[in-house]
Amino acid sequence: MSDTQFEQLVRRLETYARNYPTQYKQKVALVAALGYAYVLAVLGLALAVVAWLILSLKDGGSSHLSSIKLLFGLGVLAAIILRAFWVRFTPPTGYEVYREDTPRLFLLIDKLTTALGTPPFHHVLIVNDLNAAVAQRPRLGIFGWYQNYLLLGLPLMLAMTPAQFRAVLAHEFGHLGHHHGRFSGWIYRTRTVWLRLLEELRARDHWGSVLFTKFLDWYAPFFNAYSFALARAQEYEADRQAARLVGPHAMKDALASIQAIARLMDELYWPALNRRTITNPTPPASHLDELITVLQRVTPHDSIQKWMHEAMQQTTTYADTHPALADRLAALDQLPEKPNAPEPPADFPHLRGPHEATAANYYLDAHATATREALDRSWAESVADEWRQKHEEMAAARARCQALSDKSATVGLSIDELWEYACQMEALESDRAALPLLQQLLTKAPTHAAANLAVGRLLLAQDDQSGLLYLEKALAADREAVIPACQLASSYLERRGNHKESMRYRVKAQRQRQQLLDAEAERSTIKPGDSFEPHGLSTEVIEGIARQLASKTDVQAAYLVRKKVQTLTSIPCYALVIIPHRAWYELDAEGSNQALLEKLRTTLTLPGNTYILIVDQLIKHRWINTLKAIPQSAILRTHTTAS
Numbered sequence: 001m002s003d004t005q006f007e008q009l010v011r012r013l014e015t016y017a018r019n020y021p022t023q024y025k026q027k028v029a030l031v032a033a034l035g036y037a038y039v040l041a042v043l044g045l046a047l048a049v050v051a052w053l054i055l056s057l058k059d060g061g062s063s064h065l066s067s068i069k070l071l072f073g074l075g076v077l078a079a080i081i082l083r084a085f086w087v088r089f090t091p092p093t094g095y096e097v098y099r100e101d102t103p104r105l106f107l108l109i110d111k112l113t114t115a116l117g118t119p120p121f122h123h124v125l126i127v128n129d130l131n132a133a134v135a136q137r138p139r140l141g142i143f144g145w146y147q148n149y150l151l152l153g154l155p156l157m158l159a160m161t162p163a164q165f166r167a168v169l170a171h172e173f174g175h176l177g178h179h180h181g182r183f184s185g186w187i188y189r190t191r192t193v194w195l196r197l198l199e200e201l202r203a204r205d206h207w208g209s210v211l212f213t214k215f216l217d218w219y220a221p222f223f224n225a226y227s228f229a230l231a232r233a234q235e236y237e238a239d240r241q242a243a244r245l246v247g248p249h250a251m252k253d254a255l256a257s258i259q260a261i262a263r264l265m266d267e268l269y270w271p272a273l274n275r276r277t278i279t280n281p282t283p284p285a286s287h288l289d290e291l292i293t294v295l296q297r298v299t300p301h302d303s304i305q306k307w308m309h310e311a312m313q314q315t316t317t318y319a320d321t322h323p324a325l326a327d328r329l330a331a332l333d334q335l336p337e338k339p340n341a342p343e344p345p346a347d348f349p350h351l352r353g354p355h356e357a358t359a360a361n362y363y364l365d366a367h368a369t370a371t372r373e374a375l376d377r378s379w380a381e382s383v384a385d386e387w388r389q390k391h392e393e394m395a396a397a398r399a400r401c402q403a404l405s406d407k408s409a410t411v412g413l414s415i416d417e418l419w420e421y422a423c424q425m426e427a428l429e430s431d432r433a434a435l436p437l438l439q440q441l442l443t444k445a446p447t448h449a450a451a452n453l454a455v456g457r458l459l460l461a462q463d464d465q466s467g468l469l470y471l472e473k474a475l476a477a478d479r480e481a482v483i484p485a486c487q488l489a490s491s492y493l494e495r496r497g498n499h500k501e502s503m504r505y506r507v508k509a510q511r512q513r514q515q516l517l518d519a520e521a522e523r524s525t526i527k528p529g530d531s532f533e534p535h536g537l538s539t540e541v542i543e544g545i546a547r548q549l550a551s552k553t554d555v556q557a558a559y560l561v562r563k564k565v566q567t568l569t570s571i572p573c574y575a576l577v578i579i580p581h582r583a584w585y586e587l588d589a590e591g592s593n594q595a596l597l598e599k600l601r602t603t604l605t606l607p608g609n610t611y612i613l614i615v616d617q618l619i620k621h622r623w624i625n626t627l628k629a630i631p632q633s634a635i636l637r638t639h640t641t642a643s
Contacts, residue, residue, distance in 0.1 A: 094125030165359030174238030256349030
């Protein structure tokens with residue numbers, strides 16, 4: 001389903017949900033049931049095959065060799081299906097805290113759980129994210145038996161006051177509370193599980209998983225679209241339930257503060273931390289201390305106002321179930337305020353002052369320091385290798401910049417050298433250091449797509465609208481620049497309140513993205529029924545591939561052809577079909593085939609966009625007949641393939 005089709009379907013369903021709420025929920029329930037029906041049907045078939053196999057062997061009716069081979073193959077297939085479906089969802093990770101160590105936190109959890117009808121949490125984890133979330137890990141896959149996790153981001157707790165943190169937590173609890181209703185809660189959990197199941201199956205790259213991934217590739221977006229209106233309504237409902245407990249003003253303050261804190265981290269904290277890789281070979285002992293320093297620094301009032309103005313210009317789209325900030329605040333305006341509730345601060349939003357208590361210190365109490373130290377150690381260990389590599393890259397970049405600077409002062413730089421110099425200076429110094437070099441490059445090569453894209457990005461970051469002209473040049477010069485250029489332009493125009501022009505760029509990016517997805521889908525599978533033509537590669541290239549394959553003792557034969565495609569036809573799609581050495585009884589040989597595939601992927605030097613296929617014994621002859629009809633397709637024959 002394309003982005004455009006998704007949006008059109010969601011729009012229709014939102015209208016339908018408003019006009020016919022009962023019938024809409026019935027449709028959502030039917031679509032949800034379809035997923036379960038498919039899984040149960042596949043599993044039922046697998047179990048039926050296994051039962052038939054057992055009964056056949058028990059009755060002794062299949063003594064003929066071919067029948068035994070067939071039964072063996074069906075049994076293997078059934079086992080593969082069952083194994084593919086048995087997905088273990090990885091539990092969330094973090095620093096676990098307990099009631100006896102953090103009594104204030106668990107008292108808050110107890111109060112919110114009681115007030116909102118939230119099921120109890122089995123684990124409370126402190127994590128390194130600017131976020132708070134509830135996660136349900138289904139121990140039986142789509143059939144549930146949920147283990148509930150509460151994930152609390154320590155950066156969020158350090159940035160927020162206790163009152164703001166209570167409001168955020170109340171919203172998250174609202175998603176699991178009884179106010180959503182049993183049906184809405186079931187749909188909320190089901191949406192999450194289907195998406196996670198698809199991710200897990202894709203990550204495993206398991207042959208039997210195809211039976212589910214092909215279905216889920218179609219079903220997951222379809223179910224997502226059908227349940228989208230309900231999911232968005234749940235966000236508003238979670239806001240309302242939180243406001244009922246903490247008051248609309250407090251909820252609005254929390255929502256706005258999260259926006260401001262996120263911008264502060266993006267523009268002040270992360271750039272400062274990343275630049276430390278230039279001088280320090282190891283990460284700081286405490287990145288959270290660095291965060292505290294940034295948060296305590298006085299942020300210019302006009303910066304906060306600018307961030308909030310831009311956030312309020314954002315419109316609600318179909319990219320996320322979360323409505324835009326302006327829409328969430330407007331919905332909260334309709335709610336009655338709690339008696340004696342404080343008025344919102346004059347300089348809304350309210351960023352925590354340097355002398356105000358943090359949610360971390362208040363709710364983690366005496367355990368706050370130990371928690372922070374544990375997360376600091378975990379973070380430092382997780383980024384140590386990447387940090388060291390980045391430091392080495394920065395050291396090499398400094399040396400290279402000096403060499404390019406010296407050359408520029410004497411003989412001048414080529415186009416490629418100017419581009420390299422600009423990129424290195426941006427990484428080492430700043431955007432402003434790179435901009436003159438990029439503009440110098442464009443005087444020599446006005447159509448340089450990457451340079452136009454970079455100049456456009458840097459100018460828009462400085463609120464210079466002329467950056468749009470450079471983005472237009474970039475997307476006109478290179479197809480690969482279309483999506484990033486359109487995203488930059490759309491985001492900038494959205495922040496400026498120019499929603500019509502922003503939408504124009506969004507649509508252009510969606511069209512390009514869909515074309516790339518269509519091209520990827522067309523190139524992601526190879527079947528005997530596809531249309532093929534001669535590869536058209538030089539003799540030198542073919543001989544090089546053949547020499548590489550000849551050293552692989554488990555390769556019996558190899559064919560190379562070009563698949564005829566309908567999308568992006570100028571980009572060739574090659575298919576390297578491998579006939580492996582296999583005994584007749586290795587009907588599945590899945591593990592061997594997968595090992596051979598991984599070996600070929602890592603050791604072969606192939607032309608771009610080459611799909612490697614290991615052909616199973618059961619369909620070997622069909623493939624050979626197809627490929628023999630393509631001239632010059634056979635590039636390796638170590639043994640006869642006619643047997």
